[in-house]
Amino acid sequence: xxxxxxxxxxxxxxxxxxxxxxxxxxxxxxxxxxxxxxxxxxxxxxxxxxxxxxxxxxxxxxxxxxxxxxxxxxxxxxxxxxxxxxxxxxxxxxxxxxxxxxxxxxxxxxxxxxxxxxxxxxxxxxxxxxxxxxxxxxxxxxxxxxxxxxxxxxxxxxxxxxxxxxxxxxxxxxxxxxxxxxxxxxxxxxxxxxxxxxxxxxxxxxxxxxxxxxxxxxxxxxxxxxxxxxxxxxxxxxxxxxxxxxxxxxxxxxxxxxxxxxxxxxxxxxxxxxxxxxxxxxxxxxxxxxxxxxxxxxxxxxxxxxxxxxxxxxxxxxxxxxxxxxxxxxxxxxxxxxxxxxxxxxxxxxxxxxxxxxxxx
Amino acid sequence: xxxxxxxxxxxxxxxxxxxxxxxxxxxxxxxxxxxxxxxxxxxxxxxxxxxxxxxxxxxxxxxxxxxxxxxxxxxxxxxxxxxxxxxxxxxxxxxxxxxxxxxxxxxxxxxxxxxxxxxxxxxxxxxxxxxxxxxxxxxxxxxxxxxxxxxxxxxxxxxxxxxxxxxxxxxxxxxxxxxxxxxxxxxxxxxxxxxxxxxxxxxxxxxxxxxxxxxxxxxxxxxxxxxxxxxxxxxxxxxxxxxxxx
Numbered sequence: 001x002x003x004x005x006x007x008x009x010x011x012x013x014x015x016x017x018x019x020x021x022x023x024x025x026x027x028x029x030x031x032x033x034x035x036x037x038x039x040x041x042x043x044x045x046x047x048x049x050x051x052x053x054x055x056x057x058x059x060x061x062x063x064x065x066x067x068x069x070x071x072x073x074x075x076x077x078x079x080x081x082x083x084x085x086x087x088x089x090x091x092x093x094x095x096x097x098x099x100x101x102x103x104x105x106x107x108x109x110x111x112x113x114x115x116x117x118x119x120x121x122x123x124x125x126x127x128x129x130x131x132x133x134x135x136x137x138x139x140x141x142x143x144x145x146x147x148x149x150x151x152x153x154x155x156x157x158x159x160x161x162x163x164x165x166x167x168x169x170x171x172x173x174x175x176x177x178x179x180x181x182x183x184x185x186x187x188x189x190x191x192x193x194x195x196x197x198x199x200x201x202x203x204x205x206x207x208x209x210x211x212x213x214x215x216x217x218x219x220x221x222x223x224x225x226x227x228x229x230x231x232x233x234x235x236x237x238x239x240x241x242x243x244x245x246x247x248x249x250x251x252x253x254x255x256x257x258x259x260x261x262x263x264x265x266x267x268x269x270x271x272x273x274x275x276x277x278x279x280x281x282x283x284x285x286x287x288x289x290x291x292x293x294x295x296x297x298x299x300x301x302x303x304x305x306x307x308x309x310x311x312x313x314x315x316x317x318x319x320x321x322x323x324x325x326x327x328x329x330x331x332x333x334x335x336x337x338x339x340x341x342x343x344x345x346x347x348x349x350x351x352x353x354x355x356x357x358x359x360x361x
Numbered sequence: 362x363x364x365x366x367x368x369x370x371x372x373x374x375x376x377x378x379x380x381x382x383x384x385x386x387x388x389x390x391x392x393x394x395x396x397x398x399x400x401x402x403x404x405x406x407x408x409x410x411x412x413x414x415x416x417x418x419x420x421x422x423x424x425x426x427x428x429x430x431x432x433x434x435x436x437x438x439x440x441x442x443x444x445x446x447x448x449x450x451x452x453x454x455x456x457x458x459x460x461x462x463x464x465x466x467x468x469x470x471x472x473x474x475x476x477x478x479x480x481x482x483x484x485x486x487x488x489x490x491x492x493x494x495x496x497x498x499x500x501x502x503x504x505x506x507x508x509x510x511x512x513x514x515x516x517x518x519x520x521x522x523x524x525x526x527x528x529x530x531x532x533x534x535x536x537x538x539x540x541x542x543x544x545x546x547x548x549x550x551x552x553x554x555x556x557x558x559x560x561x562x563x564x565x566x567x568x569x570x571x572x573x574x575x576x577x578x579x580x581x582x583x584x585x586x587x588x589x590x591x592x593x594x595x596x597x598x599x600x601x602x603x604x605x606x607x
Contacts, residue, residue, distance in 0.1 A: 012399050012403075013478070014399075014400070014403045014429055014432055014433055014436075015399055015402060015403050017425065017429060018402075018403045018406045018407055018410075018426075018429050019406070021407075021410060021422060021425060021426065021429075022406055022409075022410050025410065025414065025418060025422065058542075058562070059542075085394075085395045085398035085399060085402075106398040106399060106401070106402040107398060107401045107402035107404075107405040107406070108402065108405075108406070109405075109409065110406055110409040110410060110413065111409075111413075113406075
């Protein structure tokens with residue numbers, strides 16, 4: 001394990017050198033900042049594992065240093081320990097209220113100082129690891145493919161990604177994104193990836209075709225977002241999801257019905273299946289004109305008129321008057337409609353008609 | 362003429378006076394203890410280091426440890442001496458003792474004492490126009506005076522410091538100029554009051570005894586002190602001291 005890095009922000013050079021010596025002989029790597037401003041700068045550049053900071057400094061004091069570092073997501077998790085001559089309870093309380101991790105009063109025992117540093121570092125590491133393992137579990141459990149790449153080379157992938165593509169994870173890690181996509185798909189996303197890696201856009205999504213091992217190409221939806229910059233490289237996170245279901249509403253309803261029936265131990269086959277399919281009327285994606293065509297081919301003109309008026313909820317007598325035919329004739333047409341749609345009564349006929357949009361209301 | 366509140370025979374005023382005295386006394390003690398903590402920490406921490414490793418450290422580290430202790434001890438000693446001096450001077454127990462001083466050597470000595478490091482030594486730019494004849498003054502008081510002014514200039518500025526020494530037949534004029542944080546206009550009256558600190562130096566260590574000591578020394582040497590200061594631009598102190606041969 002590499003040495004832990006400690007940043008000392010202290011304007012008294014005698015004390016900062018002393019602290020540096022004490023920490024160095026105990027195996028820490030130490031950087032010194034002589035002012036608050038230098039301290040803030042070094043906290044970013046040096047990314048220490050822990051900061052020891054004096055309070056009485058000018059023009060930027062220890063409280064300000066803490067507040068500034070606490071505002072940035074890069075530095076706000078670094079354990080922060082105050083070292084100060086102020087032993088007043090009020091000052092200790094102020095420091096703790098700000099949220100610093102510990103407070104050491106001058107003069108201190110080296111042992112006490114080292115112990116405090118050790119405890120804070122261990123706590124910090126535990127926190128970081130806990131966060132990391134939760135995150136790792138989330139990535140692994142995701143049903144979508146997740147991968148980390150720098151625009152070209154793939155560095156990390158989860159299990160789902162490897163399963164979707166159908167290539168072993170170890171082999172995938174050596175591959176470039178380009179190798180996985182069809183040429184036309186890669187051409188579409190290439191410029192977007194370039195924009196992402198240069199910070200012009202933060203994220204994008206696109207339907208892409210992946211050349212998988214099983215079939216020549218599969219469609220997926222790819223979401224890409226920038227992750228972090230590291231030594232001039234921009235890492236991006238990609239999420240690969242199956243293309244959303246394009247099945248029609250009717251087919252979904254039919255599928256649901258079949259699954260409900262099968263739960264009720266009703267086997268959907270033979271005549272029942274025929275009836276259901278007819279009821280839901282596949283192919284379901286129908287245009288306005290095809291609906292009309294269907295109702296015209298299925299029903300006679302009179303039947304259609306009766307159906308339309310029945311759907312408006314009119315009783316037989318009114319329908320008969322409207323169409324200038326006898327009540328009996330209306331009843332005959334209704335019976336025919338019931339027969340053709342396999343309904344037991346006129347209500348079922350109306351439901352059938354509405355479901356299949358056979359009438360304009 | 363000073364107006365003494367204690368002369369008023371009113372119990373309430375007396376109580377207020379006692380409270381104020383107690384508070385300022387408490388404040389002084391807090392300032393002094395705070396001032397001593399940093400050097401004490403350095404000594405304590407370095408001694409612990411030597412003890413825990415039984416000197417089993419590389420030579421450079423051991424040398425550094427001793428050096429740090431010595432520096433801290435000397436800063437503590439200076440501090441205690443200044444507090445002691447202030448106390449005896451207030452009691453009127455300090456008297457100037459005049460003797461001939463070689464100003465050339467003396468100024469070098471002052472600069473070396475005030476600058477605690479090679480870096481600070483290089484920050485003090487000295488300009489001397491000194492007559493050959495020795496100057497009659499109290500070297501210890503003048504040393505204490507200039508030392509405090511130089512240390513202040515070093516502490517409250519990050520730029521170079523100009524030290525100008527001009528000796529004439531019967532007068533010595535010393536100018537110390539820094540480009541530091543300056544003294545706020547409304548607090549100019551307070552700077553020579555012991556244990557009073559300007560609002561803009563609250564976060565710099567110190568306890569407000571430097572300039573009062575300077576003023577006392579100049580007074581005892583039969584001289585005058587004056588200063589001009591602009592906030593965040595710098596301060597210039599001018600000291601004029603009479604030659605005591607004549």
